[in-house]
Amino acid sequence: MKSDLYTPLIENLTAKADFTSEQLAIIKEAFKIRKLAKKEYLLRPGQISHHLYFVSSGCLRVYTLEDVREIITQFGIKGWCVNDLTSYLTLKPATQFIQAIEPSVLLQIHRDTLEELYDKVPPLERFFRIKFQSALTVMQERHLKSISQSAGERYEQFRSQYREIEQRVPQYMIASYLGITKEFLSYLRKSHRSIY
Amino acid sequence: MKSDLYTPLIENLTAKADFTSEQLAIIKEAFKIRKLAKKEYLLRPGQISHHLYFVSSGCLRVYTLEDVREIITQFGIKGWCVNDLTSYLTLKPATQFIQAIEPSVLLQIHRDTLEELYDKVPPLERFFRIKFQSALTVMQERHLKSISQSAGERYEQFRSQYREIEQRVPQYMIASYLGITKEFLSYLRKSHRSIY
DNA sequence: CGGAATCTTGAAAGTGTTCAAATCAAGTGG
DNA sequence: CCACTTGATTTGAACACTTTCAAGATTCCG
Numbered sequence: 001m002k003s004d005l006y007t008p009l010i011e012n013l014t015a016k017a018d019f020t021s022e023q024l025a026i027i028k029e030a031f032k033i034r035k036l037a038k039k040e041y042l043l044r045p046g047q048i049s050h051h052l053y054f055v056s057s058g059c060l061r062v063y064t065l066e067d068v069r070e071i072i073t074q075f076g077i078k079g080w081c082v083n084d085l086t087s088y089l090t091l092k093p094a095t096q097f098i099q100a101i102e103p104s105v106l107l108q109i110h111r112d113t114l115e116e117l118y119d120k121v122p123p124l125e126r127f128f129r130i131k132f133q134s135a136l137t138v139m140q141e142r143h144l145k146s147i148s149q150s151a152g153e154r155y156e157q158f159r160s161q162y163r164e165i166e167q168r169v170p171q172y173m174i175a176s177y178l179g180i181t182k183e184f185l186s187y188l189r190k191s192h193r194s195i196y
Numbered sequence: 197m198k199s200d201l202y203t204p205l206i207e208n209l210t211a212k213a214d215f216t217s218e219q220l221a222i223i224k225e226a227f228k229i230r231k232l233a234k235k236e237y238l239l240r241p242g243q244i245s246h247h248l249y250f251v252s253s254g255c256l257r258v259y260t261l262e263d264v265r266e267i268i269t270q271f272g273i274k275g276w277c278v279n280d281l282t283s284y285l286t287l288k289p290a291t292q293f294i295q296a297i298e299p300s301v302l303l304q305i306h307r308d309t310l311e312e313l314y315d316k317v318p319p320l321e322r323f324f325r326i327k328f329q330s331a332l333t334v335m336q337e338r339h340l341k342s343i344s345q346s347a348g349e350r351y352e353q354f355r356s357q358y359r360e361i362e363q364r365v366p367q368y369m370i371a372s373y374l375g376i377t378k379e380f381l382s383y384l385r386k387s388h389r390s391i392y
Numbered sequence: 393c394g395g396a397a398t399c400t401t402g403a404a405a406g407t408g409t410t411c412a413a414a415t416c417a418a419g420t421g422g
Numbered sequence: 423c424c425a426c427t428t429g430a431t432t433t434g435a436a437c438a439c440t441t442t443c444a445a446g447a448t449t450c451c452g
Contacts, residue, residue, distance in 0.1 A: 066340075066344040085329070085332065124324055135328075137281050143290065143338060144267065147375025
């Protein structure tokens with residue numbers, strides 16, 4: 001059922017803005033289905049990110065190689081977007097990898113198509129403005145915590161905030177997302193064993 | 197000269213979008229001048245942020261009290277915006293302080309006025325979508341560095357990226373912005389004395 | 393079963409904080 | 423313009439948090 005895959009997208013759209021059913025149909029039409037096997041890459045450094053990716057099902061990670069160490073900057077599960085946004089917006093080569101952690105289904109839209117849609121469907125521009133606003137506040141909050149809290153606190157908070165992700169991805173990836181080593185995360189878990 | 201104060205705003209607007217001179221006039225009209233003495237507060241925790249603030253001149257800081265320690269989340273100089281964005285967007289009480297570090301002049305617009313403007317001047321919505329997009333990528337980059345780089349590297353990078361701010365604000369504020377103690381920043385400076 | 397990926401352990405080293413005191417700089421009022 | 427107070431920066435020692443490295447244990451999957 002094609003429409004199944006589009007349900008999360010439609011829900012997302014209608015939650016934050018008003019679209020007529022005609023507009024929704026146009027938008028839906030513009031998003032193409034993209035399936036990924038486990039461990040398959042959607043994007044690699046050097047490539048240019050030409051699409052916006054909406055996760056319909058599965059789980060992905062966005063990460064970068066700093067020095068020689070992997071740092072995960074985003075996870076993506078149903079209802080989230082994943083991207084190397086800088087590459088998408090500036091047309092510069094990506095610096096990040098996007099890889100499926102599980103078999104996944106994405107809905108992708110090309111930058112040029114979306115630009116056209118902004119003109120064809122004005123509420124879409126508002127939708128994205130609002131989306132980017134919220135994404136920014138989330139990122140501000142995340143950054144604040146990363147410099148004001150200890151690793152243990154950040155882990156606790158991650159566990160409660162993203163329980164679903166915590167249960168689906170290996171622990172060394174969570175460590176990477178939190179900016180600590182897998183060994184230290186293991187140590188933290190041990191010393192609080194009673195809690196977990 | 198009133199128009200002097202508006203120049204940075206106009207430049208900012210016209211750099212990223214196309215407005216007719218009529219539209220620019222309408223927008224300009226909607227922004228009110230707000231002057232602050234040194235150390236004066238624009239916003240305190242508990243208050244609701246009803247305005248968007250554009251810095252026309254001077255220098256401000258946005259900070260929060262974590263535990264008992266001040267953490268600076270943003271600086272604002274000419275051409276930048278400062279805010280507790282979460283409060284502005286959700287109408288919830290602010291958690292951050294906004295304080296002038298120098299005598300400053302801001303241009304402020306009320307949320308309701310801006311919402312009306314989005315309808316009256318459609319390109320404005322696009323302007324802000326693009327602004328928030330860029331702000332998000334900047335924040336992503338900043339967060340990545342805060343978890344992948346050492347304090348020394350972050351300081352080096354801050355010095356080169358924000359030379360102007362570095363020269364205008366006391367060092368303990370830079371330490372606070374970088375998420376380290378003033379003592380440790382002092383130590384870093386000492387051990388690299390030759391470089392600075 | 394066998395191999396690869398993941399998770400755990402412990403010791404040693406590095407990075408950053410805390411606290412208390414000293415120094416330096418910058419207004420402010422007399 | 424000096425004396426004084428406050429604000430800002432520096433120092434050093436002890437401590438806490440996190441990483442590194444090397445090894446071992448465990449789990450997962452073909």
